[in-house]
Amino acid sequence: xxxxxxxxxxxxxxxxxxxxxxxxxxxxxxxxxxxxxxxxxxxxxxxxxxxxxxxxxxxxxxxxxxxxxxxxxxxxxxxxxxxxxxxxxxxxxxxxxxxxxxxxxxxxxxxxxxxxxxxxxxxxxxxxxxxxxxxxxxxxxxxxxxxxxxxxxxxxxxxxxxxxxxxxxxxxxxxxxxxxxxxxxxxxxxxxxxxxxxxxxxxxxxxxxxxxxxxxxxxxxxxxxxxxxxxxxxxxxxxxxxxxxxxxxxxxxxxxxxxxxxxxxxxxxxxxxxxxxxxxxxxxxxxxxxxxxxxxxxxxxxxxxxxxxxxxxxxxxxxxxxxxxxxxxxxxxxxxxxx
Numbered sequence: 378x379x380x381x382x383x384x385x386x387x388x389x390x391x392x393x394x395x396x397x398x399x400x401x402x403x404x405x406x407x408x409x410x411x412x413x414x415x416x417x418x419x420x421x422x423x424x425x426x427x428x429x430x431x432x433x434x435x436x437x438x439x440x441x442x443x444x445x446x447x448x449x450x451x452x453x454x455x456x457x458x459x460x461x462x463x464x465x466x467x468x469x470x471x472x473x474x475x476x477x478x479x480x481x482x483x484x485x486x487x488x489x490x491x492x493x494x495x496x497x498x499x500x501x502x503x504x505x506x507x508x509x510x511x512x513x514x515x516x517x518x519x520x521x522x523x524x525x526x527x528x529x530x531x532x533x534x535x536x537x538x539x540x541x542x543x544x545x546x547x548x549x550x551x552x553x554x555x556x557x558x559x560x561x562x563x564x565x566x567x568x569x570x571x572x573x574x575x576x577x578x579x580x581x582x583x584x585x586x587x588x589x590x591x592x593x594x595x596x597x598x599x600x601x602x603x604x605x606x607x608x609x610x611x612x613x614x615x616x617x618x619x620x621x622x623x624x625x626x627x628x629x630x631x632x633x634x635x636x637x638x639x640x641x642x643x644x645x646x647x648x649x650x651x652x653x654x655x656x657x658x659x660x661x662x663x664x665x666x667x668x669x670x671x672x673x674x675x676x677x678x679x680x681x682x683x684x685x686x687x688x689x690x691x692x693x694x695x696x697x698x699x700x701x702x703x704x705x706x707x708x709x710x711x712x713x714x715x716x
Contacts, residue, residue, distance in 0.1 A: 403590060404598030411582050411599075412606035416509045417496045418469040425498065426473045428454050428491075433483055440523045442495065444515040450499035451492035451520065454483050459533030460559075460686045461488040461524055465517060465543035467565070467664055471498035477667050478538065485679050488530050492520055494543065510613040514546040518554050525556045534559040534689040536682060540664050541566045541638060549618050551625050560626040560685035562678060565664045566638050569645040571613055572604055574638065579603035581637065617649050624692060626685040627653035628678070632661040654681060 429435045436453040452472060462482050464475045472491040482489045493500035495516055505512060517537070524530050536559050539547030544563035551558050568574030579600040583591070586599070620627075629647040631640025640657050647655035656677055658666030666674045 400592055400594040401598035404595040405602040407586060407590065408579065408599045408602035409606050411579075412603055412610055413506070415468065415578075415607055416610060417502065417504075420498070421471060425471060426476060428452055428476060428479055428483075431476060431480055433480060436529075438490070438523070438527075440492065440516075440519050442501075442512070442516050443519050444512050445503060445505075447495045447501040447503055447516070449492050449495065449501070449516055449520060451490055451523075452479075453527070453530070454479055454489040454491070455529055456483045456488045457486040458488055458530075460486075460536070460682075461490060461530050461533060462536045462538050462682070463517070463520055463524055464489060464491040465537065465539045465547060466491070466494065466497070467541035467543060468494075469497075470540075473498070474664070475538075475540070481667065481675060481678070482538075482682075485682070487682070488533075490520065490524050490530070506610060508612045510545065510549070510611045513543070514549045514553065517543075517546045517550045521550065521554055521556050521558070534686045536560040536562070536685060538562045538564070539566070540564045545613070545616075548620070548627075549615070551620055551623050552618060557689070558623070558625050559689035560628070560682060562628045562630065562681065563643070563646075564630040564666060565632050565635055566643060567617075567646055568638055568642040569617065569649065570642060571611075571616060572608055574642065575604040575607045576600055577639075578637065579607075617646060620650060624689070626681070626688065628681045629653060629655045630666055630674075630678075631655070631657040632663055632666055633657050633659050634661060635663045637663045 427435060433454050436455070438451040438453050440449040440451060441447075442449055464472070464478060464482075466472050466474050472493050475491050479489045479491055494513060496502045503512070521535065521537075524535060535556060537547040537550070539545075539561070541564070544566035547561050547563060548567065551561065580596075582603065583596045583599045586595075627647070627650050629643050631643040632638075633640060644655050644657075647653045658670040658674055661669040
């Protein structure tokens with residue numbers, strides 16, 4: 378006796394079982410799982426690429442999170458110096474995604490420190506359900522402090538380079554750090570309206586649900602519940618952060634073809650900060666500006682860092698705050714300039 382090959386066919390269920398109340402309940406259950414996975418994604422398989430694979434000098438470093446003892450694994454790629462850029466990858470990725478940026482910064486003479494976020498890559502994991510925003514921000518502050526104390530790296534100014542999700546802690550750590558941050562570059566984030574951004578992400582994530590769970594009522598429940606759970610887990614406070622007392626230059630980069638974070642909402646965040654620069658990488662999907670608009674990306678990023686580090690050094694010598702950080706300026710949407 379033979380039986381048909383069912384493959385990945387969905388399990389049999391009573392007719393109309395998802396039409397009422399089970400449909401929204403399934404959407405809510407899926408949303409809770411996906412919200413947890415947002416901050417605790419599955420780990421990638423296979424060997425991770427390293428700066429050494431690209432011929433760059435590499436030293437391994439471990440920073441223990443002061444918040445809860447989670448080990449954070451970092452690469453130190455020394456350059457000519459004296460300045461250092463701390464690089465933070467996007468959610469669900471690893472520090473390997475930033476290898477092109479590490480090489481760019483190293484060739485420009487900067488020291489680079491790139492680390493895996495908690496619950497990502499080679500760093501340790503937690504099972505936390507709340508205060509994820511505080512944990513990620515505290516972790517970045519620990520990496521900043523460890524970088525400033527490193528004998529090979531200290532002596533110059535320090536900048537932060539964040540992507541997508543990590544642009545949030547990159548901004549939030551600035552007023553909380555006793556080590557001055559000369560500049561922050563935020564690529565493909567952050568969204569100004571965080572709940573709206575999470576709802577948009579939920580809509581994208583919902584399309585990955587099994588076809589038999591993609592009914593309108595299920596997807597609507599999934600979208601609302603995902604934003605609720607993800608926001609409660611993030612526990613984001615003071616957003617956007619008040620940076621009025623910080624002499625930190627800001628550059629925001631939108632990706633023109635970004636389906637995850639609308640470049641318009643990144644520009645809206647930039648406009649919140651007088652003097653911040655905003656630029657859109659032409660033809661670039663999410664976090665891919667360096668690949669799709671390489672020449673312009675390199676020119677703008679390296680030029681911004683050179684000016685920020687020079688201004689930081691001048692303010693350290695004179696004791697006078699960097700006037701460009703607090704002055705009003707204007708710039709055109711889609712181009713470089715202050716917003």
